[in-house]
Amino acid sequence: MIFYWILFLIPAFKALTKPKESWGPKTSVLIWISLVFSVGLRHEVGCDWFRYLNLLDRYDGMKMQEILFGNELSFVEPFYDFINWLAANNNLQIYGVNTICAMLFSTGLIIFCKSTPRPWLALTIAVPYLVFVVAMGYTRQAVSISCLMVGYLFLSNGKVRNFLILCGIAATFHKASVVALPFALPYLSSKNRLNTFVRYLIILLGIYGMADIFILDRLDFLIYGYIENKMNSGGAAIRAIMNILPSTIFLMYGNRLMLKDKSIITWRWLSILSILCGIAILTGAPSTFIDRLGLYALPIQIFVFSRLPDFKVFKGVSPLLLNSAVVFLSLLTLLVWLFWGNVSFCWIPYRNLLAL
Numbered sequence: 001m002i003f004y005w006i007l008f009l010i011p012a013f014k015a016l017t018k019p020k021e022s023w024g025p026k027t028s029v030l031i032w033i034s035l036v037f038s039v040g041l042r043h044e045v046g047c048d049w050f051r052y053l054n055l056l057d058r059y060d061g062m063k064m065q066e067i068l069f070g071n072e073l074s075f076v077e078p079f080y081d082f083i084n085w086l087a088a089n090n091n092l093q094i095y096g097v098n099t100i101c102a103m104l105f106s107t108g109l110i111i112f113c114k115s116t117p118r119p120w121l122a123l124t125i126a127v128p129y130l131v132f133v134v135a136m137g138y139t140r141q142a143v144s145i146s147c148l149m150v151g152y153l154f155l156s157n158g159k160v161r162n163f164l165i166l167c168g169i170a171a172t173f174h175k176a177s178v179v180a181l182p183f184a185l186p187y188l189s190s191k192n193r194l195n196t197f198v199r200y201l202i203i204l205l206g207i208y209g210m211a212d213i214f215i216l217d218r219l220d221f222l223i224y225g226y227i228e229n230k231m232n233s234g235g236a237a238i239r240a241i242m243n244i245l246p247s248t249i250f251l252m253y254g255n256r257l258m259l260k261d262k263s264i265i266t267w268r269w270l271s272i273l274s275i276l277c278g279i280a281i282l283t284g285a286p287s288t289f290i291d292r293l294g295l296y297a298l299p300i301q302i303f304v305f306s307r308l309p310d311f312k313v314f315k316g317v318s319p320l321l322l323n324s325a326v327v328f329l330s331l332l333t334l335l336v337w338l339f340w341g342n343v344s345f346c347w348i349p350y351r352n353l354l355a356l
Contacts, residue, residue, distance in 0.1 A: 001338060003350040007038060008127050008334055012327050014120040019309075019323050023119050029111055031123070035106035038330035039135045040099030040144075041353040046137035047346035052094060059088040080140050101139050101173075108146025112302065115153055122306040124327055129242070130298055130336040136347065141295055144170040144177040149299045151180070152270070156263035160187050172258050179273075179293050186265050238276035242333070243297050247271035247278075247305035253311050270300050305329070 014021065023031070062085060082100075087096035109130070113122040135142040151166035163184055170177035250271045254264060274297040280290050305326045309319035337344055 001348055001350070002332065003038075004132060004347075007034070007131075008124070010330075011120050011123040011127060012265060012331065015118065015124045015327050016324060019121055019320075021120060023110075023114055028114065031329050032103075032106045032110055035104045035131065035135075036099060037110070037354070038102075038352070039105065039131065040102030041095055042098065042136055043095075043206075043351040043353050043356060045202065045341050045347055047352060048137060049094075049346075052097070052139060056084050056088050056094055059085045061089070077140060077171075077173055077175060079169065080143070080174075089200050098139060101143050102135065103301040105142045105146040107133050108143075109151050111311075112146075112149040112153065112299065116302070116306040117310065118306050118323070121323060121326060124330050125302050125305050128330055128337060129239075130302075132334075132347065133337065134298070138295075140174040141176075141292075144290075145295060145298060147173070147178060148180050148296055152183075152266055153298055155183060155187065156260070156266045158262045160184050160186060176292055177296055182258070182297055183266060183329065186269065187262065216330050237281055238336075239291060240281040240294060241292055243274035243300060244278040246301050247274040248299075249311070249313075250300070250304050251275075251307070253313050256311055259305055267300065267303060270297055273297050274300050 065084070066149070078293055082095050083100050087093060087100075090096070109126060111298075113119045113126065116122040130142075130145070134145065147166045151163040151170070152168065154160075154162035164181070167177065167181050167184075170180070247270070254267065254271075259267075266276035277290050277294040277297065281294075308326055309322040311322075314322070315327065338348070
């Protein structure tokens with residue numbers, strides 16, 4: 001448990017003492033290395049640890065053409081499948097899989113944090129849940145989320161093509177990330193109606209194509225497993241509230257941030273998705289499926305809370321005090337998860353391959 005506190009308190013201290021300090025190349029590399037070693041070389045951390053081990057064993061001895069074309073695992077999540085095949089057949093073990101995924105996740109997280117006005121505060125917000133819970137517990141989803149985080153930045157600048165490419169990459173790690181594809185639709189309008197129609201048609205066909213590849217073939221399984229069986233996740237309501245709060249703040253006061261119109265569109269729709277998922281969970285819908293979708297809205301927490309001191313919502317409240325409040329909220333999140341989380345025992349104690 002001490003490890004988690006150390007990894008949290010370092011960025012928290014920097015967020016309090018140097019809230020607007022930017023990251024140079026050396027700082028970025030140091031953070032990247034720390035995250036990769038912490039996430040990638042973890043040992044028996046996370047409730048899905050042994051499930052990932054079993055998946056890795058299934059690739060042992062397979063040929064590349066079997067992975068691509070000739071077995072029941074083909075094209076489930078192609079990039080993640082390939083990483084498992086590479087590790088299983090080159091004695092890299094599960095640590096090789098996790099390290100490669102941690103490298104990708106950490107890159108996306110650092111790019112996203114550096115895009116905020118307070119990178120250390122952004123990292124402090126990300127550590128308790130996105131890093132500890134998601135990256136150390138749900139390997140595939142973590143890489144998908146990091147891809148979408150960078151994708152959201154591109155979309156905020158109107159770079160739809162880059163966003164779609166990153167959505168496609170995200171889906172090759174976890175298929176549910178295709179839920180983000182419709183966010184591109186508001187950016188397709190133009191003065192020429194024919195051009196607008198063609199753009200919408202291309203995107204809709206792309207959405208259908210990706211859904212056909214990644215989801216439709218397993219739709220019956222997903223409906224039965226998540227909805228008909230009414231699968232529920234412990235702590236889903238708390239996680240929903242964690243997304244609803246920043247989403248509500250942004251919808252009410254986001255216009256005070258002096259963001260570009262294109263950026264406002266992205267984060268407005270992400271806020272709406274967060275709130276809809278949260279309402280569905282809080283009103284009693286089967287929570288596991290919706291909770292999984294809500295993971296792809298997690299960046300709204302980092303985006304909004306790292307900018308909260310700039311919202312100027314509360315008159316007479318200094319940015320420094322709001323900055324401290326966000327750090328305290330992140331501290332509270334870590335405390336609740338460590339001591340009262342339903343499955344936090346899967347993460348405690350933290351063990352690392354280098355210390356075995």
